[in-house]
Amino acid sequence: MNRLLEDLRIVEFSAFVAAPLGGMMMAQLGAEVIRIDPIGGAIDFARWPVTDSGASLYWAGLNKAKRSVALALDKPEGRELARAIAAAPGPGTGIVLTNLPPLAGLDYQSLKGVRDDIILLRLIGNRDGTAAVDYTVNAASGFPLVTGQSGTAGGAPVNHVLPAWDIAAGLYLAAALLAAERHRSRTGMGQEVIAALSDVMLAMVGHLGYIGDVHINGRARPAIGNDLYGSFGRDFATADGRRVMIIALTPRQWRALGRATGLADKLAMVGAMMEVDLESESGRFEARDAIAALLARWCAGKTLVEIAAAFAGTGVLWGPFQDFVGLVREDPRASPANPLFAEIEQPGIGRYPMPGLPLDFSAAPRQPTRPAPRLGEHTDMILAQVLGLPAAEIGRLHDTGIAAGPDGR
Amino acid sequence: MNRLLEDLRIVEFSAFVAAPLGGMMMAQLGAEVIRIDPIGGAIDFARWPVTDSGASLYWAGLNKAKRSVALALDKPEGRELARAIAAAPGPGTGIVLTNLPPLAGLDYQSLKGVRDDIILLRLIGNRDGTAAVDYTVNAASGFPLVTGQSGTAGGAPVNHVLPAWDIAAGLYLAAALLAAERHRSRTGMGQEVIAALSDVMLAMVGHLGYIGDVHINGRARPAIGNDLYGSFGRDFATADGRRVMIIALTPRQWRALGRATGLADKLAMVGAMMEVDLESESGRFEARDAIAALLARWCAGKTLVEIAAAFAGTGVLWGPFQDFVGLVREDPRASPANPLFAEIEQPGIGRYPMPGLPLDFSAAPRQPTRPAPRLGEHTDMILAQVLGLPAAEIGRLHDTGIAAGPDGR
Numbered sequence: 001m002n003r004l005l006e007d008l009r010i011v012e013f014s015a016f017v018a019a020p021l022g023g024m025m026m027a028q029l030g031a032e033v034i035r036i037d038p039i040g041g042a043i044d045f046a047r048w049p050v051t052d053s054g055a056s057l058y059w060a061g062l063n064k065a066k067r068s069v070a071l072a073l074d075k076p077e078g079r080e081l082a083r084a085i086a087a088a089p090g091p092g093t094g095i096v097l098t099n100l101p102p103l104a105g106l107d108y109q110s111l112k113g114v115r116d117d118i119i120l121l122r123l124i125g126n127r128d129g130t131a132a133v134d135y136t137v138n139a140a141s142g143f144p145l146v147t148g149q150s151g152t153a154g155g156a157p158v159n160h161v162l163p164a165w166d167i168a169a170g171l172y173l174a175a176a177l178l179a180a181e182r183h184r185s186r187t188g189m190g191q192e193v194i195a196a197l198s199d200v201m202l203a204m205v206g207h208l209g210y211i212g213d214v215h216i217n218g219r220a221r222p223a224i225g226n227d228l229y230g231s232f233g234r235d236f237a238t239a240d241g242r243r244v245m246i247i248a249l250t251p252r253q254w255r256a257l258g259r260a261t262g263l264a265d266k267l268a269m270v271g272a273m274m275e276v277d278l279e280s281e282s283g284r285f286e287a288r289d290a291i292a293a294l295l296a297r298w299c300a301g302k303t304l305v306e307i308a309a310a311f312a313g314t315g316v317l318w319g320p321f322q323d324f325v326g327l328v329r330e331d332p333r334a335s336p337a338n339p340l341f342a343e344i345e346q347p348g349i350g351r352y353p354m355p356g357l358p359l360d361f362s363a364a365p366r367q368p369t370r371p372a373p374r375l376g377e378h379t380d381m382i383l384a385q386v387l388g389l390p391a392a393e394i395g396r397l398h399d400t401g402i403a404a405g406p407d408g409r
Numbered sequence: 410m411n412r413l414l415e416d417l418r419i420v421e422f423s424a425f426v427a428a429p430l431g432g433m434m435m436a437q438l439g440a441e442v443i444r445i446d447p448i449g450g451a452i453d454f455a456r457w458p459v460t461d462s463g464a465s466l467y468w469a470g471l472n473k474a475k476r477s478v479a480l481a482l483d484k485p486e487g488r489e490l491a492r493a494i495a496a497a498p499g500p501g502t503g504i505v506l507t508n509l510p511p512l513a514g515l516d517y518q519s520l521k522g523v524r525d526d527i528i529l530l531r532l533i534g535n536r537d538g539t540a541a542v543d544y545t546v547n548a549a550s551g552f553p554l555v556t557g558q559s560g561t562a563g564g565a566p567v568n569h570v571l572p573a574w575d576i577a578a579g580l581y582l583a584a585a586l587l588a589a590e591r592h593r594s595r596t597g598m599g600q601e602v603i604a605a606l607s608d609v610m611l612a613m614v615g616h617l618g619y620i621g622d623v624h625i626n627g628r629a630r631p632a633i634g635n636d637l638y639g640s641f642g643r644d645f646a647t648a649d650g651r652r653v654m655i656i657a658l659t660p661r662q663w664r665a666l667g668r669a670t671g672l673a674d675k676l677a678m679v680g681a682m683m684e685v686d687l688e689s690e691s692g693r694f695e696a697r698d699a700i701a702a703l704l705a706r707w708c709a710g711k712t713l714v715e716i717a718a719a720f721a722g723t724g725v726l727w728g729p730f731q732d733f734v735g736l737v738r739e740d741p742r743a744s745p746a747n748p749l750f751a752e753i754e755q756p757g758i759g760r761y762p763m764p765g766l767p768l769d770f771s772a773a774p775r776q777p778t779r780p781a782p783r784l785g786e787h788t789d790m791i792l793a794q795v796l797g798l799p800a801a802e803i804g805r806l807h808d809t810g811i812a813a814g815p816d817g818r
Binding site for chain 2: 004005017021024025029043046047048049050051052056057058060061062064126127131132133135136137138139140141142143144145146147148149156157158159160161162163164167168171172174175176178179180181182183187189190191192193194195196198199200202203204205206207208209210211212213214215216217219220221225226228229230231233235243244245247249250281282285315317318319320321322323324325326327328329331333334338339340341346349350352353354355356357358359360361362363364
């Protein structure tokens with residue numbers, strides 16, 4: 001959290017990862033981010049992981065520091081209120097972020113009808129309007145068929161578990177929001193910005209060279225398990241049943257690895273034996289099985305602690321594998337010892353370390369991380385402050401089921 | 410490409426994915442992005458995939474639309490020129506993006522000594538200054554131990570192939586750049602912005618709820634292969650040897666799946682048999698093996714084309730798996746039929762479809778995608794235009810090996 005964008009207000013209609021993440025980045029940069037949800041919550045309100053009482057750790061994680069307004073978006077009056085909040089006048093306001101199909105009255109033209117300089121940022125599935133989500137986009141990307149061991153997987157796809165395309169899309173939208181707001185502050189013009197999730201994937205496959213590889217070379221990279229493509233990197237088992245990733249991307253890292261393991265002379269024999277220059281990335285890639293044979297034996301004779309001691313301060317690029325439990329319980333980087341984290345009381349869930357923004361701005365000191373709101377926590381506040389509704393009118397909206405607070409009514 | 414940021418100039422000292430991607434996003438938004446490399450290229454200049462002649466498709470992919478300056482960064486005079494370009498006066502300039510350890514004279518204090526309002530955005534490995542790359546950060550994230558089939562992988566980690574943490578870090582930096590430039594345009598103040606790659610990972614693990622899961626629930630999600638966690642989604646083999654991902658996140662998608670497959674009655678039996686409510690995500694997750702048994706048989710009796718026909722227009726959320734070759738040769742979304750792509754002549758490589766920005770700005774029409782520069786292509790132009798050096802002085806810099814053009818000299 002910091003206060004860098006505290007003069008901005010963003011209204012979010014969202015679910016799942018992408019738009020909530022983009023909006024949360026803005027909130028953690030100090031913007032007022034108002035997520036407007038249907039009464040009872042959107043489709044992601046109970047998304048796993050959940051607590052034993054069913055509260056979503058996922059929803060809490062992706063909506064930190066936002067304000068929550070709950071309205072009957074299935075009724076015209078609810079949608080009118082949502083539109084009025086989204087298009088309310090004022091500098092730094094009139095910015096809408098969504099990854100949901102537009103509801104009647106909440107599309108770009110309708111919003112622009114209320115406020116000419118509205119900025120609407122919208123994530124869609126495919127460019128042609130058909131549905132796509134992280135899982136289907138990933139299936140089309142080519143990556144699942146080169147993930148995992150080519151030998152053992154038998155050509156079956158392996159999905160990555162991280163929703164990487166959603167994450168990229170959300171961060172693209174955050175940058176796009178700032179670019180569009182910059183443009184508006186200079187020209188007075190709003191605009192609609194559209195990103196297709198499948199385009200985010202396609203752009204990245206192209207950026208990383210895989211489209212060119214097929215077009216120019218007529219080939220595609222194979223599945224090579226955990227090996228690093230085009231240089232040296234592989235995972236190894238330790239004497240105490242752990243696994244480590246060892247990498248040599250640069251000549252300096254390669255020489256450090258030879259020194260730290262005492263294997264420099266034997267590794268030199270690999271170069272001669274395989275007739276490759278191990279100072280080059282492609283040489284190390286070609287000789288990777290022979291290199292790994294030496295390193296595997298070395299690692300198998302040492303515990304993780306012994307390997308860490310052998311590599312400390314040597315310039316070797318390496319790291320242990322750990323599971324989520326190990327990350328949380330044993331890695332100090334995942335605790336409030338790291339300024340990224342603060343231990344926060346999350347209503348309905350409890351107290352645990354929640355991350356702020358993974359960015360340190362020297363001109364905008366870190367503020368305490370704020371928890372996610374309870375659903376509808378800010379309904380009355382926003383109706384009063386943004387729309388100027390009197391208390392009696394807000395009461396009527398609750399009575400008629402158009403607005404709801406944190407008690408769901 | 411568009412012209413939204415054409416009044417900005419960003420100087421990049423970078424390698425690999427993160428900073429080059431962030432810089433390229435700015436370049437594709439119209440900013441002048443000057444990547445300054447050592448003569449002969451940085452550590453990523455020959456990164457795989459490469460062509461048969463050794464030209465890097467990866468480097469070309471991540472440096473499109475930039476300008477390239479090659480200087481002897483190992484010599485004080487080369488570094489002085491680099492600093493002068495980075496800190497040159499003017500509105501919209503004085504922004505530096507890097508993921509390399511700072512060279513002497515190119516750290517924040519030195520740059521600020523030349524230009525007080527400099528903005529420096531810097532990606533580091535770990536917050537404490539120790540090295541970390543996508544592979545080591547990923548090993549620590551917990552994700553490799555829940556990727557792939559829990560049964561067959563025997564607890565061995567499976568790395569995802571997409572450099573997802575680098576991608577996220579690069580996009581965070583792009584948004585941070587715009588936030589810092591916004592702050593400077595309002596206050597006149599520059600700043601240093603630091604992101605640690607491990608913090609990007611840690612923030613995301615927390616945002617997705619996995620840190621809370623361990624803290625609050627005392628457990629971590631298991632490896633469940635390609636199954637979707639907490640709802641229904643799995644991959645299935647078709648009669649013609651292809652695989653498809655089928656998902657039902659919403660009740661609407663679930664009902665559509667029952668209708669389109671003709672299995673609605675049998676799926677209802679699954680609900681009764683397993684005693685779960687299949688209208689709920691957690692009910693479908695609990696009954697996923699029984700649901701999958703029905704769907705597996707249905708898919709195994711149909712070709713991919715027959716499945717596509719059965720699902721067309723039904724609201725079923727699904728997609729086929731394809732490899733990189735299939736993506737490039739058979740998916741029209743990866744061709745110039747998609748405005749994201751333009752067929753570009755990349756010097757030293759050839760002609761192939763290269764992606765622009767996966768964002769459509771209604772107020773900033775798409776411009777033609779531009780290829781990556783040849784290394785050093787803009788050395789003379791930048792020395793003349795930005796530093797105002799006369800031709801004789803530029804000639805001297807070439808003669809003394811301080812500057813180089815695309816011929817490497």
